[in-house]
Each structure stands twice: as structure tokens, then as C-alpha cells.
Amino acid sequence: MKKKITLKHIARELGVSISTVSKALKNSEEIGADTKEKVQAFAKLYNYKPNNIAISLKNKRTKNIGVIIPDIVHHFFTTVFRGIEKYANAKGYNVIVCVSDESFDREVINMELLANGSIDGFIMALSAGTQLKNDYNHLKEVTEQGIPLVLFDRVTEDIKCDKVIINDKKGAYNAVTKFIKDGRKRIAMITTEDYFSVSRERAAGYRDALSDNGIAFNEDLILKFPSMTIDEKVIEDFFNREKVDAVLSVNEIFAIHSMRLVQSKGLKIPEDISFIGFTDGLLSKYASPGLTAVAQHGEHMGEIAAEMLIEKVESELEEETYTTRVLEPTIIERGSTVN
Amino acid sequence: MKKKITLKHIARELGVSISTVSKALKNSEEIGADTKEKVQAFAKLYNYKPNNIAISLKNKRTKNIGVIIPDIVHHFFTTVFRGIEKYANAKGYNVIVCVSDESFDREVINMELLANGSIDGFIMALSAGTQLKNDYNHLKEVTEQGIPLVLFDRVTEDIKCDKVIINDKKGAYNAVTKFIKDGRKRIAMITTEDYFSVSRERAAGYRDALSDNGIAFNEDLILKFPSMTIDEKVIEDFFNREKVDAVLSVNEIFAIHSMRLVQSKGLKIPEDISFIGFTDGLLSKYASPGLTAVAQHGEHMGEIAAEMLIEKVESELEEETYTTRVLEPTIIERGSTVN
DNA sequence: AATATTACCGAAAACGTTTTAGTAGCCTTC
DNA sequence: GAAGGCTACTAAAACGTTTTCGGTAATATT
Structure with a gap:
């Protein structure tokens, strides 16, 4: 079993410091040409890949976005999800999905779980239970911590955040x-x-x-x-x-x-x-x-939601401006109506 | 905006050391009753929740499992996914989904992305492109690193790992x-x-x-x-x-x-x-x-896949025994056949 | 009174990375 | 020949935890 190689291993093996290795791999100007070459060759040979978790801890950025939807076996939600995934992936983000199963409690639990550092922002559609209970404190907590949130389709007026819905x-x-x-x-x-x-x-x-x-x-x-x-x-x-x-x-x-x-x-x-x-x-x-x-x-809706979220995540300044995008529905005519 | 509170904050505020806070919150015997109470009360008041990323880095366990499927807008796959999500969630795991879109390249990219520390194991169904190309080196690399892998539905003989398929x-x-x-x-x-x-x-x-x-x-x-x-x-x-x-x-x-x-x-x-x-x-x-x-x-298949994966993830010993679970299909009779 | 025991707490390392602030050594320059 | 300026590197802190190993009092034992 080939264990994952780290900067430390490379540094020790090559008799240089960890910082030198780190910089060499980033092609930093600070490092001499021969050292850089040596380090890069070694890294390639042993297939070095930086550890995502360590980077996340350092930057306080996970490059993960959390998606919470009521149901996954549901055509509309999967369609939206596809849009989210597509856009997010193109921007280098991964998507963590949790299913609330239309339950308030599961929505809260999942949110709290993810909110502790696992994700940079949320995209979600409210569960039936939550809408019924009309309790949005879990959303409020998250936004108050400065974690960006985008609601789609099933939204609420009670929370100030970006939203995307169809008309x-x-x-x-x-x-x-x-x-x-x-x-x-x-x-x-x-x-x-x-x-x-x-x-x-x-x-x-x-x-x-x-x-x-x-x-x-x-x-x-x-x-x-x-x-x-x-x-x-x-x-x-x-x-x-x-x-x-x-x-x-x-x-x-x-x-x-x-x-x-x-x-x-x-x-x-x-x-x-x-x-x-x-x-x-x-x-x-x-x-x-x-x-x-x-x-x-749905797919377009997902893309827009992801776009809005990543925009917020990557903008340093914490402006308090939230927008709601309203998509226009279209009628697809088929045999069940006279054309 | 309430920023996330850390052990360090609590320690400084209460005039104790970080280790004391950590232990107090775990109800360790080492810590005096009054100190424990003080720390726990403070933590509760400020809603302290440990940072998942830091814990992941420490334990080398993310409690995330990576799922790679060819398509998400597909009833069977979403059904399997529901099973995975359900079981994983119950065991305290989150699920990161990537969609290969039936493409070999996207399957490889997604795998490499997740394999660098983001997940503890993979569950996947091979993309059409991969099966066509008949190239499984990305899977081999992952298993050689000791990352558990479970294949479902679309599997291959070429990789030694746990599998779950229907007959x-x-x-x-x-x-x-x-x-x-x-x-x-x-x-x-x-x-x-x-x-x-x-x-x-x-x-x-x-x-x-x-x-x-x-x-x-x-x-x-x-x-x-x-x-x-x-x-x-x-x-x-x-x-x-x-x-x-x-x-x-x-x-x-x-x-x-x-x-x-x-x-x-x-x-x-x-x-x-x-x-x-x-x-x-x-x-x-x-x-x-x-x-x-x-x-x-599908849902049962997903549950089994998740069960097999988590079993492997949590067992320290790296046995090289892989099993293939074969589920029995059943015929659901409807109007398109004579009963 | 000297020693052993206990209760309680802190320092420090470790996880793997990035980045700031140095520090050698060498070369110019007047 | 001392001051300054490069070049090429390193040490160390930081991110937030957990955990091992000590350490220091106070108390108990002989």
C-alpha cells in the first residue's frame, strides 16, 4: 500500500526545508532553478498531491458547498442539483448533499453538522416540515455566522438571503x-x-x-x-x-x-x-x-443558485445586499391540451 | 456577525489552558468538577461546536464518503443514492456526490479531487466512458492508497474491491x-x-x-x-x-x-x-x-454499499478480503403482461 | 517529618499546509 | 573594506483540534 506522501517527506528526502518544498512546487521566484527542478521531479515521481483538509484548515475555505433538499428521488430536485453540481464543479467546488426527507428535525441536524466548518455555503429548498412549522432559526443562525445561503424554489420571506425561484x-x-x-x-x-x-x-x-x-x-x-x-x-x-x-x-x-x-x-x-x-x-x-x-x-435554477452562492463565498466584503432571481416558466405543449 | 468560537477563545476568556477546555468538554476525569461546569456552561452559552476540519486533520478521518455516479437525473441512481445517504447519515457520515456524466475523464478528475483527503472511501458506479475504454487505473490508484472502494451496479472484474450488484x-x-x-x-x-x-x-x-x-x-x-x-x-x-x-x-x-x-x-x-x-x-x-x-x-443496494464501505473504513486492520453481494431481482407485475 | 499518592491542570507535539519574517552568503559599489 | 543589495534558502507561526507527558500543589501514608 502506497501511503500518501507529504511535504515533510519530500523535504526530508531531499534535505531541504518544508517551506522550500512548498514554494518550489508553487514555482516561487524565491527558489533556485535547480532546487525547484529537483523538488518538482521528486513530487511528480511520487505523485504528490496536497492534502485538501490541511489546506482547508489553513485558508478557512473548504471548496465544498452544502446542498440540503427535501428529497433526492424527485425529478425537479435532481434537475436543480445537476445544475448546481455542474456549475460548482466547473468552479472547483465539491457538493455535499443532505436529504431532509421533508422533516424539520433532519433539516436542522444536517445544517448544524455541515455548518461546523465542512462547507463554505449552503444551497437549499425548505422541507415541508419546516414550512409547516414556520421556524427558521436554524437558517438565521447560519447566516448570522456569516455563512452564505441561497434558497431555491421553496423559500421564505423570513430570512434575508439570496433566493432563486420561478414565477x-x-x-x-x-x-x-x-x-x-x-x-x-x-x-x-x-x-x-x-x-x-x-x-x-x-x-x-x-x-x-x-x-x-x-x-x-x-x-x-x-x-x-x-x-x-x-x-x-x-x-x-x-x-x-x-x-x-x-x-x-x-x-x-x-x-x-x-x-x-x-x-x-x-x-x-x-x-x-x-x-x-x-x-x-x-x-x-x-x-x-x-x-x-x-x-x-430546474437545471438553470441550480446553476444560478450556485453562481450566486459562489459569488458571495468568494467576495471578501460582507455586503448585506441580497437579491431574489425570478425565473420565467414556460409552457411545454403536448397532447393533453389542444395546440 | 457572530464568528465561530474556538477552544482558544474559551480558554483565554476563562483563564485556563486549551487542553483543559478540550478535556472539560469531553467530561474528562482529569478536570475538576467546578472547572468542568464553568467551561461547559460557557461553551453552551456561546454555542461552541468543534471545527470539523480540524478534527479531520487530526484524526485523518473526514467522516465523508464520496459517491461518483454517471447521472443524477436518473431514477435508479437516485434511489441507490437515497439508500447510501440514509445509511451513511445514520452512521454520522456525510456524502459528497460527483457526477461523471458518463465520461471517463470526468470520473478520473472527480476521483482524484476527492482522493486527496476529502473522503474516507468511495462508492461508485462506472461511467459508460470508463466501461468503453476499459481503463481502471484511477480505481487501482485509489485502492492502492488504501482508500476503501465499493462498486455497485456497473462493476468490473478488473478491480479487487467490494461490490454489490443485482443478479x-x-x-x-x-x-x-x-x-x-x-x-x-x-x-x-x-x-x-x-x-x-x-x-x-x-x-x-x-x-x-x-x-x-x-x-x-x-x-x-x-x-x-x-x-x-x-x-x-x-x-x-x-x-x-x-x-x-x-x-x-x-x-x-x-x-x-x-x-x-x-x-x-x-x-x-x-x-x-x-x-x-x-x-x-x-x-x-x-x-x-x-x-x-x-x-x-436500488435503495437496498445503496444501503448495502454504504454498510460495506463504512465497515471497511472503520476496521483498522487492512484485510485483503473483498466480497461481492448479489441481490435478487423481483418482478413487479403490472398491466403490460398477463398475470 | 519525609515520602507517596492523588487531583488537577498546562505545555507541547502532532495532523499538513501556507506565509511572514528572517538569515546566511555572496556580489557590488564607492 | 565597510555598507548595501541580492539570491536562495529556513524557522516558525498559524489554522483548531486531541492527546501524551509532565508538573505542582494538596492531601494521605509511614
């Missing part, structure tokens, strides 16, 4: 407007409880689009699920009870389930009823018919 | 056997080129099942794609040319595409043609009809 309201607004243009009258919305910031925004867009087009808001056309899990029965009851000709869903799963259900009842998509779902994921693409989707551009 | 051959064998039991005669296989270890195994299982049941292998019924991307036209030609009544696909995407195609040609699933796909992901679940799938139990 969920506008996404919903555009989707509903499209339905109306297509002549739809009874437009339903399938959503979750309001403690998700995104659900709130989308609901607002839905209402605005209706009222801007002179359609009365009808509470009966809103189907709310308490969590991300679906109750097949509830969906069935809803579609048996209400006559709807268009459905806006806050996620793919709800949309796909509903589509299958109405199809099994003999309705034709998009002739009898059309669908638009949030998040342009695999399911939307491969459903039959394809599900028209509000694309959230 | 791909048996998965394919069982799937094909099921087709035959259901009375299918012309069983096609949609796969990728052979340099993926998994594709090779699955092809072997396919052939074995045929021959064990006295069905002649027919090269014409094998559709091979050079990569993960699909050419719609090629699929169409294939199904126009060959009359098949069952299809085994090495992944979901190929299967879903084919299903949509044959459905558009008026064939009924599963009456006229049945389908089984590898990887029990979202698409299989939500396709119509649902796609019968060979489940790979």
Missing part, C-alpha cells in the same frame, strides 16, 4: 389563460395545502387568471391534498362530483393519476378535458397523451 | 421464462451495446431462458442501441420488420417508447404483445398499461 404565479396564470383561450369554462385545480410557498403562488395565479377573464372563482373546483401522497378514492369522487373541462395540477403525479382516471371513465383528452401539470418531468413526457407542462427549468 | 442475468431469465409460460413465442430484447456489464448479463439471461425452454435464439429479435438515446425510427422499423409477441427491455425508456409505438399501430397490450422492462421506476408505474418491471431494489 409560479405567472406559470399558473399562463396555464389557466391558455385553458380559457381554448374555450374551457370549468377549470379545476389540484393542489396541496397552502403551507407550501409554491402552492400558494400557483393558487394565486389561478385565481388571477380567472378573474382577469371574468370567470367566477369556484371553491368546489379546487381539490386539495394534505400531502404529496394521493388518495385514489378522493380523486375519483372529485371527478364524479364535479364536471370539469380542464385541470391544472401542481405536480405531475396528481395530473397523471387524474388523466388515467378520466380516461378510464371514457373521456377523451384533450377533446373532453385538457390537462396541464407543473414540473416538466419524465412522466409528462412519456404519458399518453403527453402532458402539457409548466417547465420550471 | 441481472437471473432477472432477465425470470422475465423471459414468464413470457414463455404465458405462451409467448417470439420474444424480442431491446438493449444497448455490450460494454455495459449489465447489458451483457441481461442478454445472457435472455439466451439461457430461451435455450432452457427449447426456443432457438434468433439474432433478428435483438434490437441494440449504441447509447441511451433512442432513435424513434429504428424502433419503428424494428416492429414493422419483426413480428414479436413479447419484449424485454433493459430500461424503462426503451420499453415505454415501444409500447406507445405498438399501441399506435393498433396492437393491444398485453393481449397481442406483452412487455417487461428493467428498472422499476416512475415510468413503469404510471404508464398505461403499467409496465411489468424487474425491480432492482
Whole structure:
């Protein structure tokens, strides 16, 4: 087993001091040409690579960024993650991921763990538990320590930091407007409880689009699920009870389930009823018919988040200016709506 | 901004030595009760948390494990990752993820980056590029340095290390056997080129099942794609040319595409043609009809990989015994096959 | 009263690196 | 021939811990 070689080993072997070796490897002007050559050759021969941990301790910079997301088996989050990873990697940063599993406690634990020197900054989307509890002290602590933080997608007004979100309201607004243009009258919305910031925004867009087009808001056309899990029965009851000709869903799963259900009842998509779902994921693409989707551009969002974070990490001055980047959603039209 | 407090600060503030503070916080017997109390109270008040980096440098243990996967926006890999993260987290480890993007070069770069002290061990699935190039020197270097390595799913015989795979051959064998039991005669296989270890195994299982049941292998019924991307036209030609009544696909995407195609040609699933796909992901679940799938139990695989790795990391002795865990695949029956 | 024991605490090294502040030795220069 | 200026190097501190080894009182033992 070849053990890792250090500056000390090289110094001893070559009969010079550690500082000489360090400088020689950095091609410092202070060191004579022959010594430099000797050291560099030796280092190459023994494949010397500086120890990251020691450098981190010295510079108080880890070149790691911490990402905390509610779930990793989730198309949107992985897409954002890919953007983060890509950008960070290109800038020489590594990414440490922790999954909060939608739990407040796990979010707090993971944050505290990473905040003790392991990372230079955080990128995160709030867990459901945290949004429900509405407790952001763990975020506050971190920012007060001067650790940069970027929130994406699931954000909160309560914390002053950089944020990047998509214009969920506008996404919903555009989707509903499209339905109306297509002549739809009874437009339903399938959503979750309001403690998700995104659900709130989308609901607002839905209402605005209706009222801007002179359609009365009808509470009966809103189907709310308490969590991300679906109750097949509830969906069935809803579609048996209400006559709807268009459905806006806050996620793919709800949309796909509903589509299958109405199809099994003999309705034709998009002739009898059309669908638009949030998040342009695999399911939307491969459903039959394809599900028209509000694309959230996760990868781009991730890149921007990483860019904002690294910018803050590398800027020495601690300005207290925080910006929120709002990305524009786009509608990807597929077979579930008339084009 | 509250800066992080260190042992030195506490020591100076309380007029004791650093070692005393360190020991007091560990509740050492060497320290007097009143001093301990004083130190602990002060530490709690100022929310002292030891610096992870310093501890890592001291112990030569980072409590980080490096995961390198070909793609993160991929259901199977994220599932495995969830298993890894769960187990590792429970054991007090963090996970650093790097994405090779199926590229040999990026796999090498990421490995070298992490191998310089950032992690205690690796868990990885080989990139397509690496398998194609058949060059495993970067893995060899790492293992020679005594850094534990666990390969999963996409593995190689050329490296001596712990591995965890599913019995791909048996998965394919069982799937094909099921087709035959259901009375299918012309069983096609949609796969990728052979340099993926998994594709090779699955092809072997396919052939074995045929021959064990006295069905002649027919090269014409094998559709091979050079990569993960699909050419719609090629699929169409294939199904126009060959009359098949069952299809085994090495992944979901190929299967879903084919299903949509044959459905558009008026064939009924599963009456006229049945389908089984590898990887029990979202698409299989939500396709119509649902796609019968060979489940790979990714999360379990991830847990096992993490368990094997941490076991090696924490065992001082460097035994040279490596084991390969083979997980059994199971078939999840859905509407794409007759039950 | 001399010695042994205990309780409590501190100094210092170590992990591997970077960087500041020197310090030799040699060469100019007037 | 002394002052100054280079060149080429080294010592040592620092980052924040942990841990070993001592050391010094106070107390206990003979």
C-alpha cells in the first residue's frame, strides 16, 4: 500500500526545508532553478498531491458547498442539483448533499453538522416540515455566522438571503389563460395545502387568471391534498362530483393519476378535458397523451443558485445586499391540451 | 456577525489552558468538577461546536464518503443514492456526490479531487466512458492508497474491491421464462451495446431462458442501441420488420417508447404483445398499461454499499478480503403482461 | 517529618499546509 | 573594506483540534 506522501517527506528526502518544498512546487521566484527542478521531479515521481483538509484548515475555505433538499428521488430536485453540481464543479467546488426527507428535525441536524466548518455555503429548498412549522432559526443562525445561503424554489420571506425561484404565479396564470383561450369554462385545480410557498403562488395565479377573464372563482373546483401522497378514492369522487373541462395540477403525479382516471371513465383528452401539470418531468413526457407542462427549468435554477452562492463565498466584503432571481416558466405543449 | 468560537477563545476568556477546555468538554476525569461546569456552561452559552476540519486533520478521518455516479437525473441512481445517504447519515457520515456524466475523464478528475483527503472511501458506479475504454487505473490508484472502494451496479472484474450488484442475468431469465409460460413465442430484447456489464448479463439471461425452454435464439429479435438515446425510427422499423409477441427491455425508456409505438399501430397490450422492462421506476408505474418491471431494489443496494464501505473504513486492520453481494431481482407485475 | 499518592491542570507535539519574517552568503559599489 | 543589495534558502507561526507527558500543589501514608 502506497501511503500518501507529504511535504515533510519530500523535504526530508531531499534535505531541504518544508517551506522550500512548498514554494518550489508553487514555482516561487524565491527558489533556485535547480532546487525547484529537483523538488518538482521528486513530487511528480511520487505523485504528490496536497492534502485538501490541511489546506482547508489553513485558508478557512473548504471548496465544498452544502446542498440540503427535501428529497433526492424527485425529478425537479435532481434537475436543480445537476445544475448546481455542474456549475460548482466547473468552479472547483465539491457538493455535499443532505436529504431532509421533508422533516424539520433532519433539516436542522444536517445544517448544524455541515455548518461546523465542512462547507463554505449552503444551497437549499425548505422541507415541508419546516414550512409547516414556520421556524427558521436554524437558517438565521447560519447566516448570522456569516455563512452564505441561497434558497431555491421553496423559500421564505423570513430570512434575508439570496433566493432563486420561478414565477409560479405567472406559470399558473399562463396555464389557466391558455385553458380559457381554448374555450374551457370549468377549470379545476389540484393542489396541496397552502403551507407550501409554491402552492400558494400557483393558487394565486389561478385565481388571477380567472378573474382577469371574468370567470367566477369556484371553491368546489379546487381539490386539495394534505400531502404529496394521493388518495385514489378522493380523486375519483372529485371527478364524479364535479364536471370539469380542464385541470391544472401542481405536480405531475396528481395530473397523471387524474388523466388515467378520466380516461378510464371514457373521456377523451384533450377533446373532453385538457390537462396541464407543473414540473416538466419524465412522466409528462412519456404519458399518453403527453402532458402539457409548466417547465420550471430546474437545471438553470441550480446553476444560478450556485453562481450566486459562489459569488458571495468568494467576495471578501460582507455586503448585506441580497437579491431574489425570478425565473420565467414556460409552457411545454403536448397532447393533453389542444395546440 | 457572530464568528465561530474556538477552544482558544474559551480558554483565554476563562483563564485556563486549551487542553483543559478540550478535556472539560469531553467530561474528562482529569478536570475538576467546578472547572468542568464553568467551561461547559460557557461553551453552551456561546454555542461552541468543534471545527470539523480540524478534527479531520487530526484524526485523518473526514467522516465523508464520496459517491461518483454517471447521472443524477436518473431514477435508479437516485434511489441507490437515497439508500447510501440514509445509511451513511445514520452512521454520522456525510456524502459528497460527483457526477461523471458518463465520461471517463470526468470520473478520473472527480476521483482524484476527492482522493486527496476529502473522503474516507468511495462508492461508485462506472461511467459508460470508463466501461468503453476499459481503463481502471484511477480505481487501482485509489485502492492502492488504501482508500476503501465499493462498486455497485456497473462493476468490473478488473478491480479487487467490494461490490454489490443485482443478479441481472437471473432477472432477465425470470422475465423471459414468464413470457414463455404465458405462451409467448417470439420474444424480442431491446438493449444497448455490450460494454455495459449489465447489458451483457441481461442478454445472457435472455439466451439461457430461451435455450432452457427449447426456443432457438434468433439474432433478428435483438434490437441494440449504441447509447441511451433512442432513435424513434429504428424502433419503428424494428416492429414493422419483426413480428414479436413479447419484449424485454433493459430500461424503462426503451420499453415505454415501444409500447406507445405498438399501441399506435393498433396492437393491444398485453393481449397481442406483452412487455417487461428493467428498472422499476416512475415510468413503469404510471404508464398505461403499467409496465411489468424487474425491480432492482436500488435503495437496498445503496444501503448495502454504504454498510460495506463504512465497515471497511472503520476496521483498522487492512484485510485483503473483498466480497461481492448479489441481490435478487423481483418482478413487479403490472398491466403490460398477463398475470 | 519525609515520602507517596492523588487531583488537577498546562505545555507541547502532532495532523499538513501556507506565509511572514528572517538569515546566511555572496556580489557590488564607492 | 565597510555598507548595501541580492539570491536562495529556513524557522516558525498559524489554522483548531486531541492527546501524551509532565508538573505542582494538596492531601494521605509511614
